[in-house]
Amino acid sequence: MNGPAELNAYRAAGLIDRDDVAAAALLVGMARRDEAPEPDTLAWVAICLALRTVRDGHTCVDLARIRDWAGDHDPTAPGGPCWPTDAAPWVEAVRAADRLVGKPGDRRPFILDSRPSADGGAESHRLYLARSLAEEESIATAIRARVTDGTISILLGGPGTGKTTKVAADLVARLQGLKPGEPGPRLGLAAPTGKAAARMTEVLRTRCQEAGAAQDVIDRIAATPARTVHKLLGYNPSRGDRFAHTADNLLPYDLVIVDEASMLSSSLMHHLLSAIDPAADLRLVGDPDQLASVDAGTVLGDIAVFGEESHAAEPLHGCIDTLRKIHRSESANILALAAAIRGAKVDDAIHILRAGADDVAWIDPADAAALDGLEKAATDHARALGNAAGGRDPGTGKSPPGQQPPDPRAVAAAVLRTKARLQVLCAHRDGPMGVWGWNARIEKRLGVRSTDTWYAGRPVIVTRNSRSLGLANGDVGVVVPAAGRMEAVFGLPEQSARVAVSRLEDVETVHALTIHKSQGSEYGHAIVVLPERPSQILTRELLYTGVTRARDRVTVVGSREVIEAAIRTPIRRATGLAERLRSG
Numbered sequence: 001m002n003g004p005a006e007l008n009a010y011r012a013a014g015l016i017d018r019d020d021v022a023a024a025a026l027l028v029g030m031a032r033r034d035e036a037p038e039p040d041t042l043a044w045v046a047i048c049l050a051l052r053t054v055r056d057g058h059t060c061v062d063l064a065r066i067r068d069w070a071g072d073h074d075p076t077a078p079g080g081p082c083w084p085t086d087a088a089p090w091v092e093a094v095r096a097a098d099r100l101v102g103k104p105g106d107r108r109p110f111i112l113d114s115r116p117s118a119d120g121g122a123e124s125h126r127l128y129l130a131r132s133l134a135e136e137e138s139i140a141t142a143i144r145a146r147v148t149d150g151t152i153s154i155l156l157g158g159p160g161t162g163k164t165t166k167v168a169a170d171l172v173a174r175l176q177g178l179k180p181g182e183p184g185p186r187l188g189l190a191a192p193t194g195k196a197a198a199r200m201t202e203v204l205r206t207r208c209q210e211a212g213a214a215q216d217v218i219d220r221i222a223a224t225p226a227r228t229v230h231k232l233l234g235y236n237p238s239r240g241d242r243f244a245h246t247a248d249n250l251l252p253y254d255l256v257i258v259d260e261a262s263m264l265s266s267s268l269m270h271h272l273l274s275a276i277d278p279a280a281d282l283r284l285v286g287d288p289d290q291l292a293s294v295d296a297g298t299v300l301g302d303i304a305v306f307g308e309e310s311h312a313a314e315p316l317h318g319c320i321d322t323l324r325k326i327h328r329s330e331s332a333n334i335l336a337l338a339a340a341i342r343g344a345k346v347d348d349a350i351h352i353l354r355a356g357a358d359d360v361a362w363i364d365p366a367d368a369a370a371l372d373g374l375e376k377a378a379t380d381h382a383r384a385l386g387n388a389a390g391g392r393d394p395g396t397g398k399s400p401p402g403q404q405p406p407d408p409r410a411v412a413a414a415v416l417r418t419k420a421r422l423q424v425l426c427a428h429r430d431g432p433m434g435v436w437g438w439n440a441r442i443e444k445r446l447g448v449r450s451t452d453t454w455y456a457g458r459p460v461i462v463t464r465n466s467r468s469l470g471l472a473n474g475d476v477g478v479v480v481p482a483a484g485r486m487e488a489v490f491g492l493p494e495q496s497a498r499v500a501v502s503r504l505e506d507v508e509t510v511h512a513l514t515i516h517k518s519q520g521s522e523y524g525h526a527i528v529v530l531p532e533r534p535s536q537i538l539t540r541e542l543l544y545t546g547v548t549r550a551r552d553r554v555t556v557v558g559s560r561e562v563i564e565a566a567i568r569t570p571i572r573r574a575t576g577l578a579e580r581l582r583s584g
Contacts, residue, residue, distance in 0.1 A: 004038070004041055004044060006041045006081075007021055007041065007044055007045070007048075009080070009081040010045055010048075010081045013073050013080060013081055014071065014073065015045070015069075015070065015071070015073060015081065015083070016045060016048040016049065016052070017048070017052060020048040020049075020051040020052050021044075021048055023051050024044060024047045024048050024051060027047070027100060027109055028044075028047075028100065037096075039093070039094075039096070039097035039100065040093050040096065040097075041082070041093075042082070042084070042089060042090055042093035042094075043093040043094050043096065043097040043100075043101075046061060046063070046090055046093065046094050046127055047094075047097070047100065047101075047110060049061045049069055049127075050110055050127050050128065050129055051129070053128075053129065053132065053296060053574070054129070054132070054295065054296045056296075057292065057295070057296055057297070057298075057571075057573045058296060058573050058574040058575065059128065059132045059133075059135075059136055059266050059296050059297050059573075059574065059575045059576070059577070060113070060126040060127060060128045060132060060133070060136075060574050060575065060576060061126065061127040061128075061574060062124070062125075062126050062574040063087040063090045063091055063094075063125040063126065063127060064087045064124055064125060065572075065574065066083075066084070066085065066087060066090055067085045068572060068574075070083055071536070087125050090125075091112070091114070091125050094110070094112055094127060095112060101127070102130075104133065104137075107130075108130060109129070109130055110127060110128065110129060110130065111127075111128045111129075111130050111133045112125060112126070112127050112128075113125075113126045113127075113128060113133060113576060114126075115579070124576070124579065126574070126576050128576075132266070132296065135266055135267055135270040136266060136270075136297075136575065136576060136577055136580060137580065138270050138273070138274065139266065139269055139270050139273060139299065139577060140577060140580040140581050142273040142274070143273070143303075143316065143581065144316070144581070145278070146278075146282060147315045147316045147319055148315070149278065149279075151278070151279065151280065151281050151282060152281075152282045152283075152284070152319055153281070153282075153283050153284075153319055153321065154283075154284045154285075154300075154303055154307075154319055154320045154321070155167065155283065155284070155285045155286075155321050155323070156285075156286065156287070156288055156300075156304055156307075156320065156321070156322045156323065157287060157322060157323030157324070158287050158289060158326075158335075158338065158339070158342065158548070159287070159326075159335060159338065159548045160326040160331070160335050161323035161324065161325060161326055162323055162325075163285050163286075163287075163323060164200075164203045164204060164207050164259070164285075165207050165210075165211075166321075166323065167204065167207075167257060167259075167283070167285060168204055168207035168208045168210075168211055168213075169207075169211050171187075171204075171208065171217075171221065171257075172208055172211050172212075172213040172217055174255075175213075175217045175220060175221075176213065176214055176217055184220065185253075185254035185255045185281075186252060186253045186254045186255070187220075187221070187224045187253065187254075187255050187257075188224070188232060188251060188253035188255070188256040188257070189201070189204070189224055189225065189226035189227070189256075189257050189259075190226055190227055190228065190229045190231075190232040190256065190257070190258050190259075191226055191228065191229070191258065191259045191260045191263075191520060192228065192229055192258075192260055192261075192263035192264055192268070192519075192520070193228060193260070193263065193472065193473075193474045193519065193520045194228055194471070194472040194474055194475045195474060195475065195476065195520045195521050196259060196260040196263070196519070196520025196521075197225075197226040197227055197228050197259075197520075198226070198491060198492050199520060199521065199522065200226040200259040200260075201225040201226045201492075202492055202494075204221060204226075205218065205221060205222055208221055226259070228472055229258065229264065229268060229272060230268075230465075230472070231472075232245075232251065232256075232272075233245045233251075233271055233272065233275055236467070243271055243275065245275040246271075246274060246275055247274045247275065249275075250275060250276065250277045251275050251276055251277065251280070253276070253277070253280055254277075254279075254280050254281065255280060255281045255283070256276055256280060256281070256282050256283070257283045257285065258272070258282075258283070258284050258285065259285045259286065260285075260286050260287075260290075260519065260520050261284040261285060261286035261299075261300045262286040262287055262288055262290045262291070262292060262298075262300040262301065263286075263290075263291075263292070263519055263520070264297075264299055264300065265295035265296055265297045265299075266295075266296050266297025266299055266575070266577070267295060267296065267297070268295070269297070269299045284300065284303075286300050287548075288300050288301045288303070288304035289342045289541060289544055290519065290541060290544065290545045290548070291515070291516060291519060291541045291542060291545045291571075292541070292571065292573065296573075297573070297575055297577070298571075298573045298575060298577075299577060301573075302575055302577040302578040302581070303316075303320065303577075303578075303581070304320075304322075305578045306578045306581045306582060307320040307322065316581060331359050331550070331551060331552060331553075332359075333352060333355070333357040333358075333359045333360040334359050334360060334547065334548075334550050334553075334554050336348075336352055337349060337352045337353065337360055337547055337554070338544055338547050338548050340352060340567075341540060341543055341544045341547060341566075341567055342540070342544055344540065344567055344568065344570070345567075346564050346567050346568065349563070349567055350560065350563070350564070353556060353563070358553070359550075359552060359553045359554065360553075360554055360555075360556075361553070361554070361555040361556070362555070362556050363555060363556070363557045364558075364559055364560070365433065365532060365557055365558065365559065366559070371557070374527060374555065374557065375438075375441055375442065375445065376445070377422070377527075378422065378424050378438070378442055378511065378512075378527065379442050379445040379446060381418075381421065381422040382442050382446055382457065382459075382511050383397075383446065383457075384418050384421075385415065385418055385419060385457035385459065385478060386446075386455070386456050386457030387457070388411070388414040388415045388417075388418045388457070389411065389415050389456040389457040389478060389479065389480040389481065390406075390456050390457075390480075390481060391405070391406025391407075391410075391411050394414065394418045408482070408498070409496075411480055411489075412480070412489040412493070412496040412498070413493040413494070413496065414493075415457075415478045415480060415489055416478065416489060416491070416492065416493045416496060417493045419459060419476070419478055420522070420523055420524060421523070421524040421525065422523060422524060422525040422526075422527070423513060423518065423521075423523040423525075423526055423527070423549070424438050424442075424511060424512035424513065424527045424529060425512070425513055425514070425515045425518050425526055425527065425528050425529065425546045425549060426438060426512050426513070426514055426515065426529045427514075427515055427529065427530050427531050427535075427537065427538055427542055427546070428514075428531050428535070428537070429514060431531065431532070432532075433529050433530070433531055433532055433557070434512075434529075434531070435510075435512045435513065435514055437512075438511065438512035438529065439509050439510070439511050439512050442511040442512070443509070443511070454479050454486045454501045455479065456479060456480060456481050456486075457478060457479065457480075458478070458479040458509060459476060459477070459478050459479075459509065459510045459511060460476070460477055460478070460479065460488060460504070460507040460508065460509060460510060461474065461475070461476050461507060461508055461510045461513065461517060462474065462475040462476075462477075462504075462506060462507055463506045463507060463508055464505075464506035466505075466506070469499055469503060469504075470497065471490065471499070474517055474520075475490050476490070476510060476513075476521075477489055477490035477491075477499070479501060480498075482498070482500075485500055485501075485502070486500075486501045487499060487500050487501060488501055488504060488507075512529070515528070515542055515545055515546040515549075516542075518545070518546070518549050519545060521549060522549060522550075522551050523549055523550060523551065524550075524551055524552045524553065525550065525552060525553040525554070525555070526546065526547070526549040526550035526553075526554050526555070527554075527555045527557065528543070528546035528547060528549075528550075528554060528555065528556045528557065528558075529557045529558070530543070530556070530557060530558030530559075530562045530563065530566065531558075531562065532559075532562070533561075533562065534561070534562055534565035534566070534569075538562065538565065538566045538569065539566060539569045539570060539571045540566060540567055540568070540569060540570045540571070541570065541571050542566065543556075543563070543566040543567065
């Protein structure tokens with residue numbers, strides 16, 4: 001079964017995908033074995049949209065906002081496929097397909113969750129994959145239980161607001177009160193990516209030292225470095241139950257702190273909450289205005305929305321601490337730009353970009369000379385990486401006097417410090433202004449030949465987890481010469497690991513990197529490259545995330561039209577979590 005012929009018009013308009021039609025056809029065929037009537041066309045389309053939700057970052061199809069799922073297609077245009085902009089006909093169609101679509105509590109592949117609005121508005125209607133609804137309900141139930149038990153706290157704030165400083169101060173206060181020989185709480189530190197986990201470990205240790213923590217406290221924290229959430233849960237995709245730690249095998253911690261929690265998907269948050277001992281304390285830390293997970297859900301963002309909209313007497317409201325005061329002064333213009341973007345203040349953002357401050361620059365891609373100068377700066381940084389990889393001074397390329405041969409640990413530290421000084425961050429992968437275009441131009445300027453696969457100073461990103469190498473998707477390293485072979489160094493300047501390049505299979509060059517992949521990282525100078533025209537993935541959160549990767553200087557490359565479009569376009573992911581938290 002390929003679905004009714006009417007679906008061809010929806011496919012031709014790009015409203016549904018062929019693979020989703022095929023999956024829907026399989027499910028409809030199974031239902032019709034029990035003599036179920038074939039769904040009408042709108043039900044077919046809604047089911048296809050529900051199958052697509054996870055790829056698009058949604059946990060459900062919000063039928064009250066069904067216009068959003070039409071994308072660039074005008075549903076009112078004559079001659080196009082039928083696309084009612086009111087929820088009622090869609091709700092009627094999916095309810096009629098009752099062998100496939102059930103209500104909450106039913107055993108069906110899809111669930112239509114209809115409920116009255118908490119504020120007295122129109123009734124909401126959300127169509128879920130059954131698994132997505134179960135995970136969302138589980139998250140809401142777990143959070144409400146922790147609020148009741150007093151075992152959850154949520155710390156929100158943008159860059160420079162002191163989130164890690166507060167976490168460190170609270171940890172120090174908790175640990176320094178221990179008596180000699182007292183074991184203290186078992187501590188689990190985690191972040192969604194390897195880069196974010198490494199940075200959490202480094203910054204937390206520094207902040208504890210600045211807080212005047214006793215050495216035994218610093219040693220205790222250093223003994224439990226942050227890991228990715230997947231590693232914390234013992235993730236193994238080849239195992240039947242992919243996670244070692246579940247509700248039946250709880251994590252052995254009394255306190256779990258998760259940094260960069262905005263990057264946690266709905267599914268991963270469900271698994272994390274299920275695996276934490278109900279008596280253990282959980283602290284979620286993050287910036288809800290950053291990009292959400294590449295997978296479905298915006299859990300931290302939903303919690304933040306709930307916190308902003310809920311009454312102060314609501315119990316969860318009291319568990320949310322939002323830091324707003326910015327403590328950094330050395331990058332004031334970067335932070336002001338970030339605030340303008342976050343607040344959708346287009347004129348303020350353009351004013352800051354135009355001001356010509358030392359720490360904020362704006363280049364229009366139509367300015368060929370300025371763009372060429374920026375490419376030269378990125379290439380100079382790539383050359384500095386090559387110099388550092390060879391044990392030479394990154395700036396001059398000269399070898400230190402009397403150093404024969406270079407110390408491998410010093411080389412690794414110099415390479416990783418140099419790497420963090422500058423990074424090109426692109427909104428897109430493809431096209432001349434995307435990752436591939438920038439990588440190609442920089443390598444051409446470097447004189448890299450097509451046969452130069454593993455050259456000294458080549459920055460690489462891991463694109464698939466490797467348990468045997470201890471590397472995770474998103475880890476960034478730099479190729480360096482070693483004794484008779486080439487290796488790549490990963491990690492932090494103070495704590496790096498080396499891997500022979502012959503063992504690296506799934507890596508890509510990253511003189512330029514996508515903004516999505518940069519989350520959890522910080523660079524001295526971030527060059528944020530936007531596409532030549534507005535696109536679906538170009539959003540306020542994407543631009544905000546790119547700008548806030550910069551510590552000392554940010555350069556934004558994009559036309560005024562594109563920048564304004566980004567600031568005016570927030571991510572609108574469909575989820576029911578905020579409403580589920582509100583309704584209890």
